[in-house]
Amino acid sequence: MAPDPNTPKSAEEGIPYTLEIESINFFVRLMSLLGLPRSVGEIYGLLYFSPEPLSMDQIATRLEISIGSASQGLKTLRSLKAVKTSYVPGNRRDHYVAESEFRRLFSTFLNDEILPHLESAKERIERMEEALPKVSEDEKSFYDIRIEKLRRLTKAGGRLLPALARLLKI
Amino acid sequence: MAPDPNTPKSAEEGIPYTLEIESINFFVRLMSLLGLPRSVGEIYGLLYFSPEPLSMDQIATRLEISIGSASQGLKTLRSLKAVKTSYVPGNRRDHYVAESEFRRLFSTFLNDEILPHLESAKERIERMEEALPKVSEDEKSFYDIRIEKLRRLTKAGGRLLPALARLLKI
DNA sequence: TGCAATTTTCATTTTTTATTGAAATAAATG
DNA sequence: CATTTATTTCAATAAAAAATGAAAATTGCA
Numbered sequence A, B: 001m002a003p004d005p006n007t008p009k010s011a012e013e014g015i016p017y018t019l020e021i022e023s024i025n026f027f028v029r030l031m032s033l034l035g036l037p038r039s040v041g042e043i044y045g046l047l048y049f050s051p052e053p054l055s056m057d058q059i060a061t062r063l064e065i066s067i068g069s070a071s072q073g074l075k076t077l078r079s080l081k082a083v084k085t086s087y088v089p090g091n092r093r094d095h096y097v098a099e100s101e102f103r104r105l106f107s108t109f110l111n112d113e114i115l116p117h118l119e120s121a122k123e124r125i126e127r128m129e130e131a132l133p134k135v136s137e138d139e140k141s142f143y144d145i146r147i148e149k150l151r152r153l154t155k156a157g158g159r160l161l162p163a164l165a166r167l168l169k170i
Numbered sequence C: 001t002g003c004a005a006t007t008t009t010c011a012t013t014t015t016t017t018a019t020t021g022a023a024a025t026a027a028a029t030g
Numbered sequence D: 001c002a003t004t005t006a007t008t009t010c011a012a013t014a015a016a017a018a019a020t021g022a023a024a025a026t027t028g029c030a
Helices: A017-033 A038-048 A056-063 A067-079 A102-134 A137-167 B017-033 B038-048 B056-063 B067-079 B102-134 B137-167
Strands: A083-086 A095-098 B083-086 B095-098
Touching: A017 A038, A017 B102, A038 A056, A038 A067, A038 A083, A038 A095, A056 A067, A067 A083, A102 A137, A102 B017, A137 B137, B017 B038, B038 B056, B038 B067, B038 B083, B038 B095, B056 B067, B067 B083, B102 B137
Parallel strands: none
Antiparallel strands: A083 A095, B083 B095
């Protein structure tokens, strides 16, 4: 987690300590809303207010997490296009900066996490319809209505994704 | 979980077996997208295609979960306004039916789960601003821009909620 | 190419979350 | 109002998810 208030290491390097803490908190919560682990939020939160690119090693040290965790967290963030690597001359380590265009982060998330669910939902509804003819006529309308509602829900979900993307054009 | 394909109990009571399975699957996924436990999705999925109100006991038996789990799951669903109790004459047990207006379910979810996050995010951004003046002038613009982006993000989030509610007026 | 530095991977451990089962509580019936 | 029936609560257990740490793989440099 974050460094001890008694040893504000970051202040020495110019990042105001409170800012760092609040940023990490902010993104830990945001990421957990998206179902991502704490460490991912911590890393992104740290990078977000870092004017300099940070190496994996620096990240792990600052956050007091293992390098394994840092590596996996950065992998996740890379796959979300939430961080990018930045070349630092005279330094062989990979360095990372936060991608501060949230739009990209969210659109990747929506496409990778939500869209597949929507698609499998559609298939599932089709299978429900196939199961339906075996039902007697008077029962049918109850089931029909429910299936229709599911169909509308997934349709609304489908319309939602682009709408979200538009609204999040921060 | 769901009953064994070899003993389709539900067919005996008029609920097509495939429909029940697919419905449970559908809602297990949907609920887990909202961060709710599997059992909650199972219960809602079962109720969604049940023409008759079901008692807690029937639910637990059908899904092969404990009555403790059923009780807690139903509590969650009640708090989300996703199920309502229904009086069944000559029967002392509480019976449940699914609230099939998803709008209500989602708006409760948005208000209870998302809105508080947005509000705490605003406070957090204020604290970031307070931390800022300690920073030198040339560093300031970097931080200012980042904070401004966070502000826009939360603002977009704020606009999102009503937009979501509107789109989900299934 | 060989070596050292760095990163990734993944089996193990830790932590967190969900489920069970049983005791406590509440509600209805005779 | 005692007893049976139903529901809730909650400590204990099980399951799932995340973090660690060390071995394996990769990378850059001499």
